[in-house]
Amino acid sequence: MNERSNSQREGSRAEASANAIVFIVEDDVSMRRSLTNLFQSVGLDVVAFGSAREMLQSKLPDVVSCLVLDVRLPGLSGLEFQTELAKSNIHIPIIFITGHGDIPMSVRAMKGGAVDFLTKPFRDQELLDAVIAATERDRKRRAAEQTVVNLKSLFETLSPREQAVMKLVATGLMNKQIAAELGLAEITVKIYRGHVMKKMRARSLADLIRMTETLGLRANRPEQT
Amino acid sequence: MNERSNSQREGSRAEASANAIVFIVEDDVSMRRSLTNLFQSVGLDVVAFGSAREMLQSKLPDVVSCLVLDVRLPGLSGLEFQTELAKSNIHIPIIFITGHGDIPMSVRAMKGGAVDFLTKPFRDQELLDAVIAATERDRKRRAAEQTVVNLKSLFETLSPREQAVMKLVATGLMNKQIAAELGLAEITVKIYRGHVMKKMRARSLADLIRMTETLGLRANRPEQT
DNA sequence: AGAACAACTATACCTACGTTTGTAATGCGC
DNA sequence: GCGCATTACAAACGTAGGTATAGTTGTTCT
Numbered sequence: 001m002n003e004r005s006n007s008q009r010e011g012s013r014a015e016a017s018a019n020a021i022v023f024i025v026e027d028d029v030s031m032r033r034s035l036t037n038l039f040q041s042v043g044l045d046v047v048a049f050g051s052a053r054e055m056l057q058s059k060l061p062d063v064v065s066c067l068v069l070d071v072r073l074p075g076l077s078g079l080e081f082q083t084e085l086a087k088s089n090i091h092i093p094i095i096f097i098t099g100h101g102d103i104p105m106s107v108r109a110m111k112g113g114a115v116d117f118l119t120k121p122f123r124d125q126e127l128l129d130a131v132i133a134a135t136e137r138d139r140k141r142r143a144a145e146q147t148v149v150n151l152k153s154l155f156e157t158l159s160p161r162e163q164a165v166m167k168l169v170a171t172g173l174m175n176k177q178i179a180a181e182l183g184l185a186e187i188t189v190k191i192y193r194g195h196v197m198k199k200m201r202a203r204s205l206a207d208l209i210r211m212t213e214t215l216g217l218r219a220n221r222p223e224q225t
Numbered sequence: 226m227n228e229r230s231n232s233q234r235e236g237s238r239a240e241a242s243a244n245a246i247v248f249i250v251e252d253d254v255s256m257r258r259s260l261t262n263l264f265q266s267v268g269l270d271v272v273a274f275g276s277a278r279e280m281l282q283s284k285l286p287d288v289v290s291c292l293v294l295d296v297r298l299p300g301l302s303g304l305e306f307q308t309e310l311a312k313s314n315i316h317i318p319i320i321f322i323t324g325h326g327d328i329p330m331s332v333r334a335m336k337g338g339a340v341d342f343l344t345k346p347f348r349d350q351e352l353l354d355a356v357i358a359a360t361e362r363d364r365k366r367r368a369a370e371q372t373v374v375n376l377k378s379l380f381e382t383l384s385p386r387e388q389a390v391m392k393l394v395a396t397g398l399m400n401k402q403i404a405a406e407l408g409l410a411e412i413t414v415k416i417y418r419g420h421v422m423k424k425m426r427a428r429s430l431a432d433l434i435r436m437t438e439t440l441g442l443r444a445n446r447p448e449q450t
Numbered sequence: 451a452g453a454a455c456a457a458c459t460a461t462a463c464c465t466a467c468g469t470t471t472g473t474a475a476t477g478c479g480c
Numbered sequence: 481g482c483g484c485a486t487t488a489c490a491a492a493c494g495t496a497g498g499t500a501t502a503g504t505t506g507t508t509c510t
Contacts, residue, residue: 106328107342110335117332159456172429175497188458190498197498204397205497209434384486400467413488415468422468 020135021065023092024048025055025081027073035068038124039131052076056084060092064142066115066134068127071098071105079105082112091141093134095127151215154200162199165192169205170212245360246290248317249273250280250306252298260293263349264356277301281309285317289367291340291359293352296323296330304330307337316366318359322347376440379425387424390417394430395437 022039026032027050036046049055053075055067071078082094096109099120106117115137116130158166161182168178175193179186202208212218247264251257252275261271274280278300296303307319321334324345331342340362341355383391386407393403400418404411427433437443 101328103326103328103331103342103344106331107335110332111341116336117328119328161457170431172431174495184457185459186496187460190496191458194498205430206395206397206434209431210438213435213438386487409487410489411466412490415466416488419468 019045019063020138021045021047021061021063022131022135023055023060023065023067024069025050025052025067025073025078026070026097027051028070031070035127038127042128044131052078052081052084055081060090064135064139066093066095066131066138068095068097068131071096071101071109079108079112082109082114086112091138093137093141095130095134097122097127148214151200151211155215157199158196159192162192162195165189166196166200166208166212167217169193169196170209170218244270244288245363246270246272246286246288247356247360248280248285248290248292249294250275250277250292250298250303251295251322252276253295256295260352263352267353269356277303277306277309280306285315289360289364291318291320291356291363293320293322293356296321296326296334304333304337307334307339311337316363318362318366320352320355320359322352373439376425376436380440382424383421387417387420390414391421391425391433391437392442394418394421395434395443 022044024032024035024039024046026035026048029050032048032050036048039046047058049058051074069078069081073081076084078096078098085092085094093115094109094113095115096106096117097120098105098117101117101119109117115134118126118130155163155166164182165178168181173181175189176186178184179189182189196202197208200208200211202211247269249257249260249264249271251260251273254275257273257275261273264271272283274283276299294303294306298306301309303321303323310317310319319334319337319339321331321339321342322345323330323342326342326344334342340359343351343355380388380391389407390403393406398406400414401411403409404414407414421427422433425433425436427436
């Protein structure tokens, strides 16, 4: 129904950002085909759609990617689609292309986090540069996200009490204070604390504190200056 | 030479973002005057210039502010001015206004961090909303910046040796390891470490670690997962 | 019923951390 | 030369952190 070309993935040349997928949403068939060819010619994988709904209905693979999106589309417009993706917590970097755009459109797109907003006709290289920038942005976002996810899954291996102790340790309380706070004996806190260090794979308290920062933990009580 | 109207700062009504300054750079005198009136009418202080150079030559007060900037200007253009300000590490949020803009201009401006890019004619409320958003952004940036500056000045009260100890503490080393690293006796490290806690006003190790994060410290040796 | 685990505590012991008091050499500014 | 900050260490002491061993409940899964 639409060209779903998981291109020549081994093209002997090692282009920058190989293995990244470029999604295309563009209703004009010839434009869609020429975009597909352009990206494939530099070794990028391409998945193209004719409308926003088609893309929403397909399940997106969880790899580094970006989206080249026509502003004017049948059904959901490009800008509306951008809003929808944001609402659905899909953070794919978007490059808009348009033949008949105006400034308010471009400003709205950029405010919404778009990587670029190109007007037809544009030079191939402009678009490729934007795609490189976009995939790079996605790669970084994914790396950061992965760090958080990894830490979260470690954190979830902690028993509720261990989690509570970890939070209070992160706020800088002493074991005896934590014990008082939770109605425990100090020795119990020490033991849970030991469990926390092991399960979180923290090599030092400094390490653990940084993990709590990344996780956005920290029990109510204020501290920091 | 240009209207430098530090408006009616006590207008009985307590508008949002009072005490903020709106800078205006606009060569058209009547436009400049009407912008000035608009902002003053809602209780904002205004400082207006006819060109980018005039603004660069005046010393900018260190308070929450934003810049309403015409894209088309004699001498340095609005976009060039934006670049100059960034190069000079001046982070004032910019709202562009223009009569004859195009999409590439607006995209460049937004990529450069502009808050908004309005085309004439625009409704007063649009501009005011943008100014509110811009001053709010500046307020937050300044608060974050101030935190860092405060910590930096505390850090600079530390002797070189104390700073070195602090960095190694932040990496999670034990006192004896720090001592080995610096060629000191452990007792010496303990004493310096005590100085560090006092001088940095850290109430706990967790507190100190977070300070080092904010300061971007951390000696070479990797740790974090 | 029995295994497995979470939660909780105690005794004992060891290490790490932190402070106080005191000593001493070096170097800088006035 | 005097004062002062910095760097450095020691002895002594007290507190905080951490582990091992061992034991009691209580729940849940099988």
